[in-house]
Amino acid sequence: MRKYNVAVVGATGAVGSEMINILEERDFPVNELTLLASERSWGKELEFKGEPYPVKVLDENSFEGIEIGLFSAGGSISERFAPIAAQAGCVVIDNTSAFRMDPDVPLVVPEVNPGAIGQYRKKGIIANPNCSTIQMVVALKPIHDTAKIKRIVVSTYQAVSGTGKDAIEELSKQTSALLNLEEPKVEVYPHRIAFNCLPQIDVFLDNGYTKEEMKMVNETRKIMEDDSIAVTATTVRVPVFYSHSESVNIETERKITREEVKDILSRAPGVTVVDNPGKSEYPLAIDAAGRDDTFVGRIREDESIANGINMWIVSDNLRKGAALNTIQIAEVLIREYL
Numbered sequence: 248m249r250k251y252n253v254a255v256v257g258a259t260g261a262v263g264s265e266m267i268n269i270l271e272e273r274d275f276p277v278n279e280l281t282l283l284a285s286e287r288s289w290g291k292e293l294e295f296k297g298e299p300y301p302v303k304v305l306d307e308n309s310f311e312g313i314e315i316g317l318f319s320a321g322g323s324i325s326e327r328f329a330p331i332a333a334q335a336g337c338v339v340i341d342n343t344s345a346f347r348m349d350p351d352v353p354l355v356v357p358e359v360n361p362g363a364i365g366q367y368r369k370k371g372i373i374a375n376p377n378c379s380t381i382q383m384v385v386a387l388k389p390i391h392d393t394a395k396i397k398r399i400v401v402s403t404y405q406a407v408s409g410t411g412k413d414a415i416e417e418l419s420k421q422t423s424a425l426l427n428l429e430e431p432k433v434e435v436y437p438h439r440i441a442f443n444c445l446p447q448i449d450v451f452l453d454n455g456y457t458k459e460e461m462k463m464v465n466e467t468r469k470i471m472e473d474d475s476i477a478v479t480a481t482t483v484r485v486p487v488f489y490s491h492s493e494s495v496n497i498e499t500e501r502k503i504t505r506e507e508v509k510d511i512l513s514r515a516p517g518v519t520v521v522d523n524p525g526k527s528e529y530p531l532a533i534d535a536a537g538r539d540d541t542f543v544g545r546i547r548e549d550e551s552i553a554n555g556i557n558m559w560i561v562s563d564n565l566r567k568g569a570a571l572n573t574i575q576i577a578e579v580l581i582r583e584y585l
Contacts, residue, residue: 333371378568
């Protein structure tokens with residue numbers, strides 16, 4: 248098998264580190280691996296396949312000879328460097344929101360719309376969706392193909408790792424402080440996150456929604472390739488380290504039963520059904536952490552409308568919600584297009 252020169256941009260971050268792990272786990276055909284980050288990370292080394300790799304400082308000349316660039320260093324970095332990388336002949340798979348709604352950039356979840364990857368040729372960039380959107384559409388696309396979803400109402404319960412390493416550390420320190428009857432420091436979020444829920448992820452927009460909520464609305468329609476789907480979202484940060492959970496209500500054009508949904512999802516790629524109420528078996532954030540699948544349970548018919556279904560969707564936000572989805576895109580890219 249041909250091997251490829253791969254760069255990880257933002258290699259020392261939570262998602263970048265996970266990308267390196269998954270490249271190794273899935274035995275991605277890496278020829279040369281280049282790890283890139285800001286000057287703050289200069290001198291660090293990260294391990295890949297038992298060997299130390301130096302972290303280099305990202306600059307305009309970083310992409311000579313690089314064939315695939317995995318970006319997760321923030322939107323402003325992607326806006327500046329992704330076009331530079333593409334111009335150098337590198338195919339960029341970007342994990343930020345910088346290009347997601349660009350009509351010339353495909354927004355891809357491989358289980359849902361792998362055919363869109365071919366559009367990368369327009370700008371040399373493929374966008375990785377928002378973590379909370381990814382796990383939802385993995386579960387909903389098979390249902391949409393069967394019964395056509397008209398409306399989605401979603402409330403998310405998102406882990407602090409979605410914000411990065413500083414947020415993970417802050418939750419740990421705040422929890423320890425409170426348990427020791429000390430005053431916790433609040434730095435990453437606008438309020439204390441330990442033993443609390445924050446109904447704000449990202450900034451508020453003029454319509455009263457947050458940017459995160461509107462990402463879910465717009466990205467879902469683009470990925471599902473159906474602008475007719477009505478979507479409304481409420482996104483909440485909760486004191487959990489890893490894995491996002493979502494309460495999702497859908498309305499379909501035709502009646503679909505709980506058993507039909509369970510059957511559809513039990514055969515869907517990337518989905519594991521955990522739904523045994525009698526034994527209190529349903530998806531849990533702690534069980535999804537470190538695993539690749541999207542887990543679905545609490546599947547039940549909505550008794551308030553004719554064609555409604557409720558479900559609970561859980562997935563590791565650093566894996567399927569970010570790093571794994573990025574590398575799955577790269578796998579399709581090298582198999583079908585490069």
